[in-house]
Amino acid sequence: MLTAEGYVVSKPRSGLFVVTPYKHVIASIPDTEVYDLSRKITSNPHIPTSVKHADFIDFDPTALDHDAFPIRTWNKMLKEALESHSSMIGNYGNPQGEQGLRAVLADYLRNSRGVYCSPEQIVIGVGMAYSIGILTKLLKDTRSVAFEEPGYNLVRDQFLLNGCEVLPISVNDKGVSLAALEESKAQIVYVTPSHQFPTGSIMPYPERERLLEWANARNAYIIEDDYDGEFRYLGKPIPSLQSLDTHGRVIYIGTFSKVLTPALRMNYMVLPPKLIEQLSNMPHEVLYAPSRVEQWAMQSFIEQDNWYRHIRKVRNLYRKRHHHLIGLIQNHLGQHVEITGQNAGLHIQMAVKKCKTTKELIDSAAEAGVKVYDFQKMWMNQHPVHYPKLYLGFAGLSLADMETGIRLLQKVWFME
């Protein structure tokens, strides 16, 4: 189903190599944007708030097309939300999330992602950090978390911040290595089966079944992060793990940040009934939902079919960008690179067959005005590197900018 990649070198359960040839990696978010640390009282209050660098062609994997955002409709939803809920604006809402939003979300998840749940199982949240924070409190007796290696470092760090032990489990072209998982002592595993982050591999059906069997046999929990599950461009959809789960072992996490906008910071989690029961025994302050106003707006957005319409629109948009990017890479970078993860999601992975380090490639791209992203932070442990791997997001770039960007990469990497 996927192009063979050959980058998974570590054997199951292994993972400690001392081969990484470079130490200094480029942070995926510019550090200067993360904290404003100048302690000068005289600082300019009107520094632009954007993290976008207009002068760069930025293959930012977290960016979306800002023109695709339905400003007028969203404004209308906000206005309606405020007006129709005006008598509730003076009160705190349900910390688990507004009942109305959870109800329409349950319908959406059933219809579109095969996730079968009641509104009572849904916890509306303010992002992955929040969701993982709750899960580590709920599952506080199981401190060993198996984690995709390479995997989404921001989520891995949340487990570490919350005092968990993280067991890196190598990823192959079928997702997380089940043999390695089975031999680990983990009681929780975090996976991205729809489109593994960052490699892009998709977990086939038989592996999903085997993963569920592992969880059932061990009374373990699977955290299924379906972060960009709405974006599948080729082939038949594979059912979510949650939809195949008959024993309440899957915790499903989804987000509005990929389809609509990351600016709302709104996500959701579907807990198995047993964990909802456990949650009810915790101090209720552990929960705090995002803005009620935006939750009400999101409810109307889904109810009035804008959500489905928007998904179709951006899926088509990003499918085009995705195909265009693959075409550009094939045409301009051709035999110098190898692409993986090209059937889904909002980014691709690219191995660059050149005797340069990742840092050298990123630096020379940056000098040419192009930002591409590192793979290194996604690894917990050091690992053997055949070819440097970079990843490129395409959702935030126009076709023209993409073309300019790839041509610049061709020039700076292979023609100079």
Added chain:
Amino acid sequence: MLTAEGYVVSKPRSGLFVVTPYKHVIASIPDTEVYDLSRKITSNPHIPTSVKHADFIDFDPTALDHDAFPIRTWNKMLKEALESHSSMIGNYGNPQGEQGLRAVLADYLRNSRGVYCSPEQIVIGVGMAYSIGILTKLLKDTRSVAFEEPGYNLVRDQFLLNGCEVLPISVNDKGVSLAALEESKAQIVYVTPSHQFPTGSIMPYPERERLLEWANARNAYIIEDDYDGEFRYLGKPIPSLQSLDTHGRVIYIGTFSKVLTPALRMNYMVLPPKLIEQLSNMPHEVLYAPSRVEQWAMQSFIEQDNWYRHIRKVRNLYRKRHHHLIGLIQNHLGQHVEITGQNAGLHIQMAVKKCKTTKELIDSAAEAGVKVYDFQKMWMNQHPVHYPKLYLGFAGLSLADMETGIRLLQKVWFME
């Protein structure tokens, strides 16, 4: 400055009594609203989302007047925010909070609360649970937190949830007992000096100075929660602790939930420079700001003077309600009760001089259709009780409803 109360019975450093005559207390938020635990898939998706019970006269201390919320202006701010920031809607924002909002907030805090800080010291957050979560990670080597007794249980629980040891320090009519604090081993103290929650006492200037000296001498941190600092109805304002702090020992926390609406779930924290520096050394995933759209809207709301105008409006509104409530209580409940905390804030404390338990008083009020709130959860330890104490919020009730409510209390408590 404040009416003598006589309710502080525990001596400094003590606090363990076995006097509490009642075990079953009414939760301050109805439990049924906190979790929807029915696991029936068939649940009605259109259950109303409000936590307000229209048929009750509810002296809810967390409620605000929903009619005071400037719907039209806020809609305009949201619309402008989306339109003027449309090119940023596809990107994540600064996890510390939008620079523009932090800049206008720094101005506001300096002008109105005497809090002197740079925008770089401000962390925009999604509520107290989030802020305390960050602080406990930042101050992870100091696990002993002195906490007002009685104090705000929701905040206390956050310290406990994050693995801190909480040392209850008794509160008197000048705020937290400094003698008890000085003899404790605490390295952090959480205080609400503007209007102690829940007793309503205000910390006088000399006590503020002494508290700062304690922090300086011990290199300790003071967490100043100025949750309703905008609401002072009588007497000269007393400077915030942060404004008196010359050694960077005060962490100042404020919220938009009391002046504007709790539905946004937006607050902020001002960190001393040293802690901002420490924050920069933590994994940046520890931070996640609320919705960018609402942050942009809030920035415009403050910039365009709507914030100041709104504070004046609601301060006048709540001053009237406050005076009216005190008058009603004096007229109808008279010598049966004793009120404290009447100079500030959005709630009062009322001792009921009757040989009934708090539960009995709350239950009989509820039977008459009036919700008043318990004091018990605010205590960490058991304590001697002279008279049952209840607290009544007034911001969410019209003058007419207040009058009906107090008359009903008179009837059910003292005339039957």
